[in-house]
Amino acid sequence: MFHSKDEFKASFSQRLEQTAGVSFANSTKQHQYQALGMMVREFVSTNWIVSNEEIRQSGQKEVYYLSIEFLLGRLLVSSLVNLGVKDMVESGLQELGIDLSELEEAEADAGLGNGGLGRLAACFLDSMASLKLSGHGHGIRYKHGLFEQKIIDGYQVELPEQWLRNGNVWEVRKPDLAIEVPFWGDVQWIEKNGKLTFVHEHAETVLAVPFDMPVLGYDTTRVNTLRLWGAEPAKHYPPHKDFMQYKRDTEQISEFLYPNDMSNDGKILRLKQQYFLVRSSLKSIINDYKENHSDLYDFHEHVAIHINDTHPAIAIPELMRIFIDEEGMKWDQAWTIVTNTISYTNHTILSEAMEKWSIDLFKPLFPRIYMIVEEINERFCKELWREYPGDWDRIEQMAIIAHGFVKMAHLSIVGSHSVNGVAKLHTEILKKREMKNFHEFYPERFSNKTNGITHRRWLLQANPELTSSISKAIGTNWIAEPQQLAELEKFANDSSFQLEIDEMKQKKKRELAKIIFDRDFLAVDEHSIFDVQIKRLHAYKRQLLNVLHIMHLYNRMKEDSSFRPHPRTFIFGAKAAPGYEYAKKVIKLIHSVANIVNYDPISKDTLRVVFLDNYRVSLAEKIIPATNVSEQISTASKEASGTGNMKFMMNGAVTLGTLDGANVEIGDLVGPENLFIFGLKAEEIMHFEKYGGYHSHDYYHNDRRIKQVVDQLTSGFFRDSYYDFETLSDSLLMENDQYFLLKDFSAYADAQDQVAAAYADRKRWLNMSIHNIAHSGFFSSDRTVSEYAKDIWNVHPLS
Numbered sequence: 001m002f003h004s005k006d007e008f009k010a011s012f013s014q015r016l017e018q019t020a021g022v023s024f025a026n027s028t029k030q031h032q033y034q035a036l037g038m039m040v041r042e043f044v045s046t047n048w049i050v051s052n053e054e055i056r057q058s059g060q061k062e063v064y065y066l067s068i069e070f071l072l073g074r075l076l077v078s079s080l081v082n083l084g085v086k087d088m089v090e091s092g093l094q095e096l097g098i099d100l101s102e103l104e105e106a107e108a109d110a111g112l113g114n115g116g117l118g119r120l121a122a123c124f125l126d127s128m129a130s131l132k133l134s135g136h137g138h139g140i141r142y143k144h145g146l147f148e149q150k151i152i153d154g155y156q157v158e159l160p161e162q163w164l165r166n167g168n169v170w171e172v173r174k175p176d177l178a179i180e181v182p183f184w185g186d187v188q189w190i191e192k193n194g195k196l197t198f199v200h201e202h203a204e205t206v207l208a209v210p211f212d213m214p215v216l217g218y219d220t221t222r223v224n225t226l227r228l229w230g231a232e233p234a235k236h237y238p239p240h241k242d243f244m245q246y247k248r249d250t251e252q253i254s255e256f257l258y259p260n261d262m263s264n265d266g267k268i269l270r271l272k273q274q275y276f277l278v279r280s281s282l283k284s285i286i287n288d289y290k291e292n293h294s295d296l297y298d299f300h301e302h303v304a305i306h307i308n309d310t311h312p313a314i315a316i317p318e319l320m321r322i323f324i325d326e327e328g329m330k331w332d333q334a335w336t337i338v339t340n341t342i343s344y345t346n347h348t349i350l351s352e353a354m355e356k357w358s359i360d361l362f363k364p365l366f367p368r369i370y371m372i373v374e375e376i377n378e379r380f381c382k383e384l385w386r387e388y389p390g391d392w393d394r395i396e397q398m399a400i401i402a403h404g405f406v407k408m409a410h411l412s413i414v415g416s417h418s419v420n421g422v423a424k425l426h427t428e429i430l431k432k433r434e435m436k437n438f439h440e441f442y443p444e445r446f447s448n449k450t451n452g453i454t455h456r457r458w459l460l461q462a463n464p465e466l467t468s469s470i471s472k473a474i475g476t477n478w479i480a481e482p483q484q485l486a487e488l489e490k491f492a493n494d495s496s497f498q499l500e501i502d503e504m505k506q507k508k509k510r511e512l513a514k515i516i517f518d519r520d521f522l523a524v525d526e527h528s529i530f531d532v533q534i535k536r537l538h539a540y541k542r543q544l545l546n547v548l549h550i551m552h553l554y555n556r557m558k559e560d561s562s563f564r565p566h567p568r569t570f571i572f573g574a575k576a577a578p579g580y581e582y583a584k585k586v587i588k589l590i591h592s593v594a595n596i597v598n599y600d601p602i603s604k605d606t607l608r609v610v611f612l613d614n615y616r617v618s619l620a621e622k623i624i625p626a627t628n629v630s631e632q633i634s635t636a637s638k639e640a641s642g643t644g645n646m647k648f649m650m651n652g653a654v655t656l657g658t659l660d661g662a663n664v665e666i667g668d669l670v671g672p673e674n675l676f677i678f679g680l681k682a683e684e685i686m687h688f689e690k691y692g693g694y695h696s697h698d699y700y701h702n703d704r705r706i707k708q709v710v711d712q713l714t715s716g717f718f719r720d721s722y723y724d725f726e727t728l729s730d731s732l733l734m735e736n737d738q739y740f741l742l743k744d745f746s747a748y749a750d751a752q753d754q755v756a757a758a759y760a761d762r763k764r765w766l767n768m769s770i771h772n773i774a775h776s777g778f779f780s781s782d783r784t785v786s787e788y789a790k791d792i793w794n795v796h797p798l799s
């Protein structure tokens with residue numbers, strides 16, 4: 001049905017009438033989207049079956065990527081791109097009077113993630129399939145993804161997200177493969193074949209039902225699987241419990257994604273989600289394995305299990321439980337297999353964000369798992385004692401269980417063969433500071449794997465104009481091997497290529513300007529600099545620094561009528577965790593500043609401030625290609641990698657950033673003349689944190705610009721919000737500015753002036769832009785996943 005345009009048109013019309021039950025003329029965009037989606041799924045289903053069969057027969061090693069989040073976004077167009085039929089479908093639809101981009105809008109984002117961590121998991125799925133690796137995802141089918149953000153009077157309001165409202169064409173529910181997951185209860189030991197075995201009794205059981213989604217690769221018939229688990233009542237529900245209550249408790253497990261970026265909350269439910277994911281995933285992996293293997297003794301030769309951060313770390317004791325209690329293995333043997341199977345990625349350095357669970361919660365929920373964690377801890381501490389006899393301090397610091405808590409990062413390091421950070425700087429900080437003791441004990445376990453993004457979604461799909469300009473210049477080999485984008489380097493000063501890039505950017509800016517106008521009735525100057533900061537709202541990401549600088553620009557314009565900067569549109573997009581007051585006040589402040597700057601005759605033709613609500617993957621795809629300046633201004637040492645920075649660079653934006661996360665590597669690749677770096681370095685920040693010596697008051701008192709903007713937060717400057725911004729002002733002064741905004745303010749303002757000067761020189765700016773595109777191939781997640789495959793998973797592509 002996708003072999004020729006005419007065939008496609010005929011099948012589509014027929015399918016539309018069959019599935020929607022309405023005539024073509026009466027069909028809605030939603031009907032049309034559903035029909036096309038079903039055609040795609042049907043089309044891939046044969047390859048899906050064949051792929052699974054091939055893997056089985058080849059005995060190829062398989063990778064399972066366990067993640068509590070998969071931030072997939074929309075799947076229709078990425079599927080068409082990966083199948084290589086997008087242009088054909090688009091033109092076929094056009095002949096039927098249908099605009100593909102309108103069908104695209106009918107699809108809800110699968111927003112099963114908070115931000116970078118969940119988006120990374122989605123990019124990895126795309127790369128694993130495109131590299132023809134047998135790599136599958138396991139996650140949770142949240143009924144409601146990350147909340148929908150609305151802005152009312154400048155304040156964030158959260159609404160439940162409803163991506164399943166119109167069904168999900170991409171999934172197949174497989175009730176025959178459902179798995180029971182027990183919680184609570186107690187552990188008994190019984191004699192089985194002359195051996196003592198533990199059994200978990202009196203548990204409350206929940207049914208985990210798999211929903212499988214095909215994962216397509218680019219230019220390959222290989223189809224992998226993303227298996228998402230949904231919670232349903234089990235056949236045997238607890239007799240002592242009211243059924244309605246049981247049903248609610250059960251379904252709650254896969255009801256909502258936790259909207260807390262980094263910190264954990266709603267503790268019991270969150271823990272239940274983790275075990276729900278791990279128990280059902282491992283059981284299904286082992287069931288599949290047993291179909292083709294007679295025993296489990298070389299399990300790790302055939303299966304690699306990767307845990308995306310510590311949320312699925314219970315996989316370690318759970319796999320031990322299966323091997324020992326169910327399969328009758330001895331501890332040492334089971335431990336060898338488990339540690340050789342599991343590998344772990346650390347995503348954070350903020351020590352307050354490292355996951356730990358109170359024993360009081362953990363132990364009653366999973367009594368048998370807790371016993372195993374205790375045993376792992378005891379054996380580990382004994383090992384430490386042999387290495388460091390008498391060094392109680394060190395052993396206490398490294399223990400898995402200490403002071404009433406289970407430390408998930410420690411469990412993950414001890415129970416795996418590989419620990420990786422997500423950017424060079426981040427990995428160095430882990431090795432030298434946060435995980436220094438562990439690195440000394442297990443130096444060979446640690447490595448760096450700098451994050452990446454799939455260039456198929458973030459370039460081919462999001463920016464077809466740039467894609468075709470690149471291919472016109474250097475051919476199409478770069479699509480399979482994105483590092484070949486480096487060929488563009490020789491076009492950096494080529495005036496006709498510069499013109500192409502200029503026109504592409506202008507077109508994307510015009511499209512975004514239209515989106516902004518349609519949403520907010522706000523006209524923005526499409527020739528202004530589009531200066532963008534889109535990411536979760538967090539103090540360490542320093543959106544507040546950006547806003548304070550905008551206030552300063554406005555103050556300068558008010559005071560000095562000769563100061564007329566190059567027109568700029570500052571664009572923000574960010575969700576704040578619902579309980580995070582500081583973050584919510586920053587959102588309010590952005591709106592309050594917009595209300596002044598966008599309407600004051602002094603500034604309105606020069607400065608515009610735009611907040612695009614409900615930031616998500618599909619919106620990012622529209623904003624990023626239209627961006628000139630990519631704001632990556634986190635406090636150095638706090639952003640593990642960042643991946644937004646890579647998406648912007650790939651689309652020709654120039655980075656304005658600190659030496660943090662992957663910004664460091666962007667700078668190394670493009671050279672200092674092709675980005676703007678400012679501010680304190682990670683070493684300096686960590687020095688201040690350890691030894692003190694920073695007093696934000698000094699900067700407030702000694703820099704008139706700073707005093708003015710900080711005072712404006714509380715002086716009544718914002719007529720509509722007298723008391724809103726005390727939290728922000730307090731964080732800067734009373735709490736001594738934990739994220740060093742005031743210390744970096746002056747350097748940031750200077751860097752912004754340099755940005756404006758560089759932009760004014762068209763040839764220079766386009767040259768910078770092209771250099772950025774040319775060096776972005778390194779950040780394709782194909783490179784990242786290849787490194788995982790070779791160094792961690794020991795898997796090879798299926799030819």
Ligand SMILES: *Cc1c(COP(=O)(O)O)cnc(C)c1O
Pocket residue numbers: 114115116119534535536615616617620641642643644645647
């Ligand atoms: C890429 C992406 C992120 C991560 O952005 P950072 O700037 O790296 O924090 C978050 N949310 C969405 C929707 C994304 O696409």
